[in-house]
Amino acid sequence: MRDSNSDAERRGGGPAALVVEKLSVRVGPIEAVHDLSFVLEAGQRTGLIGESGSGKTLTALAIMGLLPDGLSATGRVLYKGRDLLAMSERDLCAIRGDRLAMIFQEPMTALNPVMQIGAQVAEPLRLHRQLRGSAARSAALQALERVKLPDPAAQMHAYPHQLSGGQRQRAMIAMATACSPAVLLADEPTTALDVTVQAQILDLLVGLVEERGSSLLLITHDLPVVANVCQRVLVLYGGHIVETGSVDEVFSDPRHPYTRALLDAIPPLDDNEPSRKLPAIPGTVPGLGEFPPGCPFRNRCPRADAACMAMPPLDERVACWHPLA
Amino acid sequence: MKLPPTLLVGGLLVGLVVLTALVSVVWTPVDPTHVEVGDRLKGPMPGYLLGTDQVGRDELSRLMAGATNTLIIGIVTVVIALGIGVPLGGVAALYRGRLEDATMRLSDVLLAFPAILLAILFAAVFQPSRLTAMAAIGIALVPVFARVVRGAGLQVMQQDYVTIVRTYGGTRVWIFVRHLLPNVSSVLIVQATVAFAVAILAEAALSYLGLGTPPPTPSWGRMLSESQTFLNQAPLLAVWPGVAIALAVLGFNLLGDGLRDLLDPKP
Numbered sequence: 082m083r084d085s086n087s088d089a090e091r092r093g094g095g096p097a098a099l100v101v102e103k104l105s106v107r108v109g110p111i112e113a114v115h116d117l118s119f120v121l122e123a124g125q126r127t128g129l130i131g132e133s134g135s136g137k138t139l140t141a142l143a144i145m146g147l148l149p150d151g152l153s154a155t156g157r158v159l160y161k162g163r164d165l166l167a168m169s170e171r172d173l174c175a176i177r178g179d180r181l182a183m184i185f186q187e188p189m190t191a192l193n194p195v196m197q198i199g200a201q202v203a204e205p206l207r208l209h210r211q212l213r214g215s216a217a218r219s220a221a222l223q224a225l226e227r228v229k230l231p232d233p234a235a236q237m238h239a240y241p242h243q244l245s246g247g248q249r250q251r252a253m254i255a256m257a258t259a260c261s262p263a264v265l266l267a268d269e270p271t272t273a274l275d276v277t278v279q280a281q282i283l284d285l286l287v288g289l290v291e292e293r294g295s296s297l298l299l300i301t302h303d304l305p306v307v308a309n310v311c312q313r314v315l316v317l318y319g320g321h322i323v324e325t326g327s328v329d330e331v332f333s334d335p336r337h338p339y340t341r342a343l344l345d346a347i348p349p350l351d352d353n354e355p356s357r358k359l360p361a362i363p364g365t366v367p368g369l370g371e372f373p374p375g376c377p378f379r380n381r382c383p384r385a386d387a388a389c390m391a392m393p394p395l396d397e398r399v400a401c402w403h404p405l406a
Numbered sequence: 407m408k409l410p411p412t413l414l415v416g417g418l419l420v421g422l423v424v425l426t427a428l429v430s431v432v433w434t435p436v437d438p439t440h441v442e443v444g445d446r447l448k449g450p451m452p453g454y455l456l457g458t459d460q461v462g463r464d465e466l467s468r469l470m471a472g473a474t475n476t477l478i479i480g481i482v483t484v485v486i487a488l489g490i491g492v493p494l495g496g497v498a499a500l501y502r503g504r505l506e507d508a509t510m511r512l513s514d515v516l517l518a519f520p521a522i523l524l525a526i527l528f529a530a531v532f533q534p535s536r537l538t539a540m541a542a543i544g545i546a547l548v549p550v551f552a553r554v555v556r557g558a559g560l561q562v563m564q565q566d567y568v569t570i571v572r573t574y575g576g577t578r579v580w581i582f583v584r585h586l587l588p589n590v591s592s593v594l595i596v597q598a599t600v601a602f603a604v605a606i607l608a609e610a611a612l613s614y615l616g617l618g619t620p621p622p623t624p625s626w627g628r629m630l631s632e633s634q635t636f637l638n639q640a641p642l643l644a645v646w647p648g649v650a651i652a653l654a655v656l657g658f659n660l661l662g663d664g665l666r667d668l669l670d671p672k673p
Contacts, residue, residue: 147572150502171577178574185573190566195588204584205574256574 098123098296099144099181099264104156106139106148106320111370114139114320116156118395121264121296126287128307128328129300130343131317134366137300140317141266145183146173160264179209182262184253184286186269191253192241198225198252199237205259224255228285247278254285261293268300283310304347308332316340319367319377321392324399336399339378376402413664419657427477430470438467439622456646459629460636465643468624469650475625476606476654479540483605484598486544491551492594496586498552499559500578510556513549521546521608522615529617539618543608547601554597558590592669599662603655610651626651 099121106114114136121127131137143154146165158165160180165173182205185191192201203221206212212220218237225233228251241249250270257265267286271279287310290297299310307314307328314331316324316339324337335341342362349357364381367373373380379389388402398404430438441461448458456465494513498506525542532538562568562585571581612618613627621628626647633643 145573147569174575174577176575177572178576183573185566185570187566191570193565193567193571193585193589196585204571204576208575208580253570256570259574 096123097121098125098160099298100157100159101144102157102159104140104143104154104158106136106143106152106154108139108152108369112320113152113369114143117317117320117322119315119322119325121298123263123296124291124294125313126290126297126299126311128311128314129298129317130302130304130307130314132302132366134369135317136320137302137317138268139320141183141268141298141300144266145177145181146170147183175209178205178257178262179260180262181264181266182257182260183266183268184250184257184270186272189246189249189273192249194241196240197237198239198241198244202237202252202255202259205256209260220259221255224259225252227258227289228252228255230255246274247282250274250278250282251285254282254289258289258293262295264296264298265290266298266300269302270299271306272301272303279306286310304332304343316343319372321377321400322395323378323401325395326398330398336404337378337401338382338384338403338405341405376400410664410667412660413668416657416660416662416664419653420661423473423654423657424477426470427473430467430474434464434467434470436464436467438463438471438624440464450642457640457642459640459643460632465646468629469626469646471624472626472629472647472650473654475536475619475623476609479536479543479609479619480602480605480658482540483544483547483609484601486541487547487551487601488594488598490545491548492555492587494548495552495555495557496559496582498556499563499586500582506556509552513552516546517549519546521604522611525608525612525617526615534617534620536619536623539609539612540605543605543612546608547604550597550601551594554593555586555590558593559586562586562589596662596666596669599658599665603658603662606651606658607655626654 097120101117101119101121104114104117105112117140119127129137129140139148139152142148144158144165146168148154154166156166160176165176165181168176192198199218199221202224203212203217206220206224207217210220222233222237225236230236230248230251236244236248236252241252244252254270265286270286271282274282283306286297286299289295297311299307301307311328314326314328315322316331316337318339324331324335324340331340332344335344339362342360345360346362348359362381367380375391376382376385376389376393379385382389384403386403393400393402441463442458446458446460450457456469459465459468491513494509498509521543524546525539528538528542559582563581568581568585571585576585609618609625610627610630613625614631616628616631618627619625629647630644630651633640633647637644
């Protein structure tokens with residue numbers, strides 16, 4: 082509890098729902114996520130931005146304790162003062178889905194094809210609320226109504242293949258939020274969906290977490306989504322947090338050259354703005370274990386020099402030896 | 407939908423065996439254990455439609471009662487094999503690592519023992535009875551189910567939806583019962599049907615060797631073995647139980663094939 086209190090005081094925000102301290106994830110001999118420390122405050126929506134391969138999903142899986150075989154996490158993930166990483170599988174099963182839940186990107190394969198939607202949405206309620214029979218069914222129906230699935234009573238008996246992608250994602254959100262979790266991790270929840278459906282799903286997510294005062298960690302590579310949905314943002318590159326702050330600060334006044342480059346790569350939608358050639362970040366994201374030692378961005382950074390051979394520490398905003406003014 | 411012809415023929419044969427067994431429980435032409443010393447080794451005639459055996463019992467009545475025996479054997483052995491094999495395979499698929507190695511090596515060892523050898527061992531250690539025969543055949547069939555469940559289970563565990571189940575707190579047992587079993591049930595049904603045929607054949611062989619169903623319960627295998635001595639006087643006594651065993655085994659095999667075609671269509 083000491084950690085969560087001191088962090089909350091330092092940030093002057095609400096009570097911490099989840100405190101991540103020096104979280105590292107190793108894939109065999111390679112460290113893919115390095116020393117991440119951040120706090121998810123109750124009622125706050127935080128965006129975790131990064132390209133593919135930056136370690137976004139690994140971070141979420143590590144928090145859930147669901148890393149695949151061969152991957153290991155070190156550090157601490159504190160929920161109500163208890164370290165999730167040190168917890169037994171049995172205790173974790175009691176917390177997952179109840180206090181801590183996750184939504185994934187692929188709504189196509191994320192539901193059991195031989196199970197009806199209603200039965201599947203009822204599963205977390207059966208596990209954590211010990212609901213059975215008609216009580217479980219009516220609670221599942223309520224969960225489906227909350228996520229605004231059209232015609233929920235009929236869809237209870239539908240199989241996943243009979244639902245559209247957006248409907249399936251709604252069912253997934255219903256499962257994840259059925260027990261009103263304190264922390265919701267959403268890993269690219271809208272990436273596989275049509276743009277119009279995306280907006281609806283994001284509205285739904287924001288509504289659900291606001292209603293219950295939950296904390297949302299939205300993992301995405303879509304900067305405008307973060308700008309619309311989140312209050313705080315973490316920018317991840319090569320498994321390091323390179324910049325953090327409120328969405329307003331980071332988007333209007335980026336300090337890290339990588340964040341700057343990401344923002345420059347968003348095409349302008351304003352008709353009054355003259356069309357321009359979109360700048361690209363030189364090079365590509367290195368593969369796992371191929372990031373340069375020191376600052377991971379230095380081989381693609383216009384401001385890199387000898388100082389960048391060492392990893393810069395993350396201060397209140399940015400981890401860079403030569404931050405933009 | 408067009409049903410596979412194997413399913414129809416298999417279903418018909420199995421249906422015939424089941425019907426005969428059910429009828430024999432309430433009615434047989436003559437009491438299958440009634441001995442009529444004066445009518446020994448008679449050929450087919452009115453009153454004894456299929457003739458009589460070496461002590462003058464009605465062959466048709468004994469065949470009908472033997473169907474019940476056969477079905478009991480099949481059901482009990484398959485239940486034993488499923489009851490041990492499915493949890494073993496599930497443990498292997500869900501826990502992986504050493505537990506998987508241990509269960510799979512155990513099933514390898516069992517696989518190396520023919521059912522007959524195991525039954526002889528059981529009969530030597532315990533008593534030669536129908537129960538020891540069923541236990542031996544059931545245990546010999548365990549690896550089949552353990553392997554099927556493990557193989558299908560490993561595939562299911564790779565699916566995204568299993569990860570999702572874990573994100574909302576599903577334990578391994580939960581995943582096994584609610585997500586793995588329903589997904590492997592079609593494969594299990596097919597395997598169970600085929601195992602049924604194997605069990606019938608194995609019990610007939612054991613009874614033939616005198617290690618299966620003890621007298622006086624009619625058993626097709628023992629009827630076959632007893633007819634041997636009188637092959638010259640009454641050759642038909644060997645034909646009837648032989649045909650019954652062949653048809654029952656063929657029926658369950660065809661049913662298994664048909665069910666597989668129906669439940670798991672592959673081009």
